[in-house]
Amino acid sequence: MSSNIEEKSNLLEVKKLRTSFYDGKSKLEAVRGIDFTVKKGEVLGIVGESGSGKSVMVKSILGIIPTNAKIDAGEIILDGKHIENLSKKDKRAIRGREIAMIFQDPMTALNPLKKAGDHLVELLIRVRGMKKKEAKNEAIELLRMVGIPSPETRVNQYPHEFSGGMRQRVLIAMALACNPKLLIADEPTTALDVTIQAQILELLKKLQTENDMSVVLITHDLGVVATICSRILVMYAGMVMEEGMAHEIFYSPKHPYTKALINSIPRVDGEKTRLKPIKGSAPSLTKVAKGCPFAERCELAIDKCFTEMPVYKSFSSTQKCMCFLAGEGDKLDG
Ligand SMILES: Nc1ncnc2c1ncn2[C@@H]1O[C@H](COP(=O)(O)OP(=O)(O)OP(=O)(O)O)[C@@H](O)[C@H]1O
């Protein structure tokens, strides 16, 4: 319920975040002034096409952007403490203990020469200060918790002995090993089969509830967020186009881009599965236009969409959208 979510306090606040890549004289504006919050105990979905800045944004929060990138501006507040200007050492301490992250490709994140359990054991010794024997037992418990059958045997096996879905479970176990307050999952199921995807999402939701964690789930697939997210941010070209509770985004979307994304979810139509891609391609981020970044692709764009940046309009206490035409009683509301 939306009233519930408003009562929850903020775990993470991101204000006016801007991150760019620098290559000689050229600048690519990957994240262009993003504001959002993650409440305690909520699952926030972040959706947007490839290149919309989702990964750069969360890497900025974690302090793991590549060396050719720079945070130009913004504030990042975790549990009331500013973390944007922390030293590398202090940021590293936050990663794992307070914020954990899981990425798309479970194979590259695991060392193929190291047993699955040893990944966990080392982490538990380093971060939670456990002794080896205790860490091994805890590793088995963590594997059990993420639904890996026969964890006593599995703990001694190597990553290649696990399926893709099971490897992703090992990574989730690693992320949870330190009881983080926030888990950021960047496309955690993209590399997996659809049925395995569903199992992993179910697992994330279960663990989130049991551990009262907050989760940020990033995906380019709106269908994925529908199953477990209570609130959704829709990103485009480094900006948030729309934000709202899941039911607002799905049943009452306001932004033409959100609508196009919803229409592009594959749906079973009679016997056919239809996919309606959004026409056109994302704008250049090296020469950003003055107006709305979606204007070039928007079938409803009017002149000022190309010359002026729309400001956010609120549609409820939880839903806002950046579009001149939204809520104007025109065909956009149809
Ligand atoms: N290492 C890099 N050097 C230069 N530009 C980069 C680098 N990494 C990302 N970018 C650019 O930053 C922008 C945002 O990229 P980002 O990876 O955050 O997108 P994304 O929304 O995560 O996409 P995807 O869904 O494909 O993961 C893109 O224009 C991308 O080309």
Ligand SMILES: [Mg+2]
């Ligand atoms: Mg990404």
